Amino acid sequence: MSLNANIPQGPLAEKWTKHKFNLKLVNPANKRKYDIIVVGTGLAGASAAATLAELGYNVKAFCFQDSPRRAHSIAAQGGINAAKNYQNDGDSVYRLFYDTIKGGDYRAREANVYRLAEVSVNIIDQCVAQGVPFAREYGGLLDNRSFGGAQVSRTFYARGQTGQQLLLGAYSALNRQIHKGKVKMYTRHEMLDVVKIDGHARGIVTRNLINGEIDTHAGHAVLLCTGGYSNVFYLSTNAIGSNVTAAWRAHKRGAYFANPCYTQIHPTCIPVTGDHQSKLTLMSESLRNDGRVWAPKTVEIAEKLRKKEITAAEVAEDDRDYFLERKYPAFGNLVPRDVASRNAKEMVDEGKGVGGSGFAVFLDFADAIKRMGEDTVRAKYGNLFDMYIQITDENPYKQPMRIYPAVHYTMGGLWVDYNLSTNVPGLYALGECNFSDHGANRLGASALMQGLADGYFVIPYTLGDYLATIGPKPVDKNHPAFAETKQDVINYVNKLLALKGTKTVNEYHRDLGHIMWEYCGMARTEEGLTKAKQLIKDLKADFWRNAIVTGENEEINNALERAGRVADFIELGELMVTDALMRRESCGGHFRLESQTEEGEALRDDENFAFAAAWEFKGENIEEELHKEELIFENVKLAQRNYK
Amino acid sequence: MSNGNMNLTLKVWRQQDSKTAGKFVTYKAEHISPDMSFLEMLDVVNESIMLKGEEPIYFDHDCREGICGMCSLYINGRPHGPKRAITTCQLHMRSFKDGQTITIEPWRAAAFPVIKDLAVDRSAFDRIQQAGGYISINTGGVPDANEIPIPKVIADEAFNSATCIGCGACVAACKNASAMLFVSAKVSQLGMLPQGQTERYSRVQSMVAQMDEEGFGNCTNTGACEAECPKEITLTNIARMNNDFFSAKFFREAHANDIAE
Amino acid sequence: MSEFKQTFNSSLGKKLIMALTGLFLCTFLIVHLSGNLSLFNHDHGYAFNAYANFMTHFPPIRVVSYLLYLSIIVHSVYALILTINNRKARPVSYASGNDSPQSWSAKNMGILGSILLVFIVIHMKDFWFKYHQEDFSENAEYVIPYKEYKKDLVSGELLSARDLPPGKYNYAVFTEGNVETMIAKDLYQTVEIAFKQWWYVLFYVVALGALSFHLLHGFQSSFRTLGWVHRRYNGIIYQIGVWLFAIIIPLGFAAMPVVYYLTR
Incomplete structure (x- = not known):
């Protein structure tokens, strides 16, 4: 089956406008005859649910948290991009489009990215009108900061918690619709399957996390806004609950999963302290503006540091290797995320890692403090330093910080066309859950933009077209597909509950994380990936033999929830490895050691791999089938990234 | 598994569900590393409980970086434990002594019924927000963002109120189980901003009415909420809300149900 | 009218009543203390007795005094209602207590208030009631001469x-x-007799201690309840609450029994 992305014809800048005109509309009186299911209440989900309800549709929204406000969008720190050009510094929709395509290493769809840049300006207006307290200048107008991968200041921010403020804005819009009765909110509900009738998505199966009740919900369309899958690595900056289950179950019901191997690894996270660690904490990239990254020159010194025989301050200047400055004299410590991360891993692999575990390099502020004074450093980075002290109990004013890369975003996801529809009619994917706009690498402050663009300004138009096509006839909840899918879920849950082995689900998750990080992390090789594939297969087999799941279904059962999610992560892990093996090039967050320039940069192979890889599930333990969506670049010229 | 050198005794509240009576159960937490977060320490205890085939301790948590507001836990007489301005997930075991006994309880409030062990139902907070914690605008058709200049001092103050993560520590800490700090933070944020003026006086009435309906206690300005708030929301918000409320009730035309539509 | 009822039935409305009655009682304390300072005159109670008569017979003051009695009753009754509500809001208390940082007085307003109520009842029985006693028959229990x-x-x-x-x-x-x-x-004489008993003096000192802590929190809290806060005035209100209401007034009142006990 060839993939049709339904990209509208015409010049790039007119595509969305023309497309909006060509889309069918649903008559206002008919809107109330449609039921829409929205799974997930992060930026994409909450904004979509609220906006669709405002239009008049009946919306059922689901989240696994105790409140829609807690979705993990809330944790985004930095900001949100928009081509407002308020700073008069030469920004434009086209420039934002261009930066995003380039930042994504030319692996995103031009038309989608252009639309994203186009609606970015509306997002800021919308959020301000909702009362989102963005940072302001003394004159009362909005402030902007600059962010990686751009030469203009176009990032709007709300101190270090832009994500929470934007989510609270969308949540307030959602609350208004709940109050009006247009949205029915189901909290502590987890989606476990998609119900398909005649090839169209017509509902979902959920489990009530309080009492275990497994239920079906019918709708004319299902919107998955369930976020990314970084937790496949066990340790990531994602929330503990973030999972791939909704997207994965949809995948197993026929939705293609695109570019699963594209993961973004953030260089400045607080390193792991031990096996007990449950999550990694990200610190803003801005630290690299003034901090110098280094590792000891020799393994011996590193060894002494690990054993705490000497302190970092005691390492002589000559014994330090400022490896980023050494290798990349032009950009120095400010090389892009992927480059900085990979180099830190190299140091650790050579045995030069520091900290108790050896999985860290130093980020040193001694020079900055000498240059600017401690007070200036405190004013600039105080909150980050506090966070670091809180977690590590070490004082970065006195000794260098220890940092290590961590996974924090996944560019891959369910394949969607220009209308955000998956290949299953009636099933849509929004936000990080889909694969669409960031290509092989996402720029800072673009995730929030995409989630809200999809929810506020794209889906309300494109969904109407589909709904108008199928007509407002109610979905028949008595259709056998509902009972059958529900029974499938019950069987699956029972299968999990029957696991009475000797190893906790958490341990399997940790094992999976080790495999993924080692072989499908920052640097990937044919050999490693091949090995990983077998390791994951073995892990999966062992899981279904030897895992332990306590308790029953009819209660709050964390072990059961985790088991289902980890089982899905294991399957996804295998697909990620398959995808990474297939893509014999390096691009953005996907770095194949076999494909690099002489300077060690990611080397793309545009001739053979300028496509989005969409994988089709063919059945348990059967290799998935690859479908290619060729990426056609009519407006930008493909070029090699260079940061020397 | 874990390789630390701290050994602790935990007195943990266990309760099957909202209908069953609960009780304290004592657990040993052994070989705990001071670098663990409090929740990671509980993870370790849970792993050992599960390996015995027993049911793990249930507690709410998600982001583990102090922003989602999902984690709770009343630890040794204080919500979010002994340290200031952090959530439980940001609390580390180095804040405790080897050999210490730690009592862990759920938030206690009639409006926050226990759903299992240490987790409570905080949907009352959602219902208060649904009653009016928003600006009634639809998507699209809004003015340009810079058409509404807002003095920096107002924007900053509104932001301070907006930092609330809705964890409920204020209710847990208050001797009266009052939700005033939470409600007032939202009322203040929107009441201070120009965008929120249109519904300012109806909003405060609706939200206070819902707060009362949920069965929270009354504020006596003890300040425990402010002291325990992980985001350091100030008592001033409460006074601001009171002012708006009385102003609405005695001097304005706005009615609580204006917002209901 | 029902809207007013609704307002005063809300949690904030009840608190408004507490704040307003509380503040009114505070102003009364200033008047009461300044009048009672005449106890320190060496005039055999001339000024004090004149003042006592003025307070009980001047018509506008009598109206105010009824408001005062009402305030005491309303303040106490609402305190009771609010306390019951607050108890209901936390049906299961914490096994590990409450160690959240907060002032002792704020935490114990109920106990402090109860002490004050007992004090007011006894105080009024011994002075106000006796003063108003008009039974001059043989078997009258106690008549102020x-x-x-x-x-x-x-x-x-x-x-x-x-x-x-x-x-x-x-x-x-x-x-x-x-x-x-x-x-x-001659109410003055009654005062003299009362303040000769050490336990009576002690009771007064304890009660006025309670008053001090009650007002230490109560005065500034009432401004918060009314919503009258502004960074420019918060400091002043706090200082008045501490110095005038928590120190000067209770100290002034407490000085009377103590001085009388020690000197007369």
């Missing part, structure tokens, strides 16, 4: 102070030449 003062209006010197024999008198002031004669109930 009358006293006759003669004062030189030119020099301002008190010429004589004479206890009148038991019987029924009326308050009267008349002038003959330069000499003013006043016949008044």
Whole structure:
């Protein structure tokens, strides 16, 4: 089956406008005859649910948290991009489009990215009108900061918690619709399957996390806004609950999963302290503006540091290797995320890692403090330093910080066309859950933009077209597909509950994380990936033999929830490895050691791999089938990234 | 598994569900590393409980970086434990002594019924927000963002109120189980901003009415909420809300149900 | 009208009542203390007894005094209602107690208030009730006697102070030449007798200690409840709450029994 992305014809800048005109509309009186299911209440989900309800549709929204406000969008720190050009510094929709395509290493769809840049300006207006307290200048107008991968200041921010403020804005819009009765909110509900009738998505199966009740919900369309899958690595900056289950179950019901191997690894996270660690904490990239990254020159010194025989301050200047400055004299410590991360891993692999575990390099502020004074450093980075002290109990004013890369975003996801529809009619994917706009690498402050663009300004138009096509006839909840899918879920849950082995689900998750990080992390090789594939297969087999799941279904059962999610992560892990093996090039967050320039940069192979890889599930333990969506670049010229 | 050198005794509240009576159960937490977060320490205890085939301790948590507001836990007489301005997930075991006994309880409030062990139902907070914690605008058709200049001092103050993560520590800490700090933070944020003026006086009435309906206690300005708030929301918000409320009730035309539509 | 009812039934409305009655009682304390300072005059109670009569007979003051009694009752009743509500809001208490940082007085307003209520009842029974007792029959339990003062209006010197024999008198002031004669109930004597007992003095000191802590929190809290906060005035209100209401006023009141016990 060839993939049709339904990209509208015409010049790039007119595509969305023309497309909006060509889309069918649903008559206002008919809107109330449609039921829409929205799974997930992060930026994409909450904004979509609220906006669709405002239009008049009946919306059922689901989240696994105790409140829609807690979705993990809330944790985004930095900001949100928009081509407002308020700073008069030469920004434009086209420039934002261009930066995003380039930042994504030319692996995103031009038309989608252009639309994203186009609606970015509306997002800021919308959020301000909702009362989102963005940072302001003394004159009362909005402030902007600059962010990686751009030469203009176009990032709007709300101190270090832009994500929470934007989510609270969308949540307030959602609350208004709940109050009006247009949205029915189901909290502590987890989606476990998609119900398909005649090839169209017509509902979902959920489990009530309080009492275990497994239920079906019918709708004319299902919107998955369930976020990314970084937790496949066990340790990531994602929330503990973030999972791939909704997207994965949809995948197993026929939705293609695109570019699963594209993961973004953030260089400045607080390193792991031990096996007990449950999550990694990200610190803003801005630290690299003034901090110098280094590792000891020799393994011996590193060894002494690990054993705490000497302190970092005691390492002589000559014994330090400022490896980023050494290798990349032009950009120095400010090389892009992927480059900085990979180099830190190299140091650790050579045995030069520091900290108790050896999985860290130093980020040193001694020079900055000498240059600017401690007070200036405190004013600039105080909150980050506090966070670091809180977690590590070490004082970065006195000794260098220890940092290590961590996974924090996944560019891959369910394949969607220009209308955000998956290949299953009636099933849509929004936000990080889909694969669409960031290509092989996402720029800072673009995730929030995409989630809200999809929810506020794209889906309300494109969904109407589909709904108008199928007509407002109610979905028949008595259709056998509902009972059958529900029974499938019950069987699956029972299968999990029957696991009475000797190893906790958490341990399997940790094992999976080790495999993924080692072989499908920052640097990937044919050999490693091949090995990983077998390791994951073995892990999966062992899981279904030897895992332990306590308790029953009819209660709050964390072990059961985790088991289902980890089982899905294991399957996804295998697909990620398959995808990474297939893509014999390096691009953005996907770095194949076999494909690099002489300077060690990611080397793309545009001739053979300028496509989005969409994988089709063919059945348990059967290799998935690859479908290619060729990426056609009519407006930008493909070029090699260079940061020397 | 874990390789630390701290050994602790935990007195943990266990309760099957909202209908069953609960009780304290004592657990040993052994070989705990001071670098663990409090929740990671509980993870370790849970792993050992599960390996015995027993049911793990249930507690709410998600982001583990102090922003989602999902984690709770009343630890040794204080919500979010002994340290200031952090959530439980940001609390580390180095804040405790080897050999210490730690009592862990759920938030206690009639409006926050226990759903299992240490987790409570905080949907009352959602219902208060649904009653009016928003600006009634639809998507699209809004003015340009810079058409509404807002003095920096107002924007900053509104932001301070907006930092609330809705964890409920204020209710847990208050001797009266009052939700005033939470409600007032939202009322203040929107009441201070120009965008929120249109519904300012109806909003405060609706939200206070819902707060009362949920069965929270009354504020006596003890300040425990402010002291325990992980985001350091100030008592001033409460006074601001009171002012708006009385102003609405005695001097304005706005009615609580204006917002209901 | 029902809207008013609704307002005062809300949690904020009830708190408004607490704040307003509380503040009204605070203002009364200032008047009460300044009047009672005449106890420190060495005039055999001349000024004090005149003041007592004024307070109980001047019509506008009488109206205010009824408001005062009402305030005490309303403040107490609402405190009780709010306390019951607050208990209901936390049906299961914490096994590990409550160690959240907060002032002791804020945490114990109920206990402090209860002490004050007991004090007010006893205080009013011993002074206010006796003062208002008009039963002059043989078997009357305790009747405050009358006293006759003669004062030189030119020099301002008190010429004589004479206890009148038991019987029924009326308050009267008349002038003959330069000499003013006043016949008044001798509440002063009652005070003197009361403050001679050490346990009574101790009770007063304890109660006024409670008053101090009650107002330490109560005064500034009432401004918060009313919503009257502004960074420019918060400091002033706090200082008034601490210095005037938590220190000067309770100290002033407590000084009376203590000084009387020690010196008379």
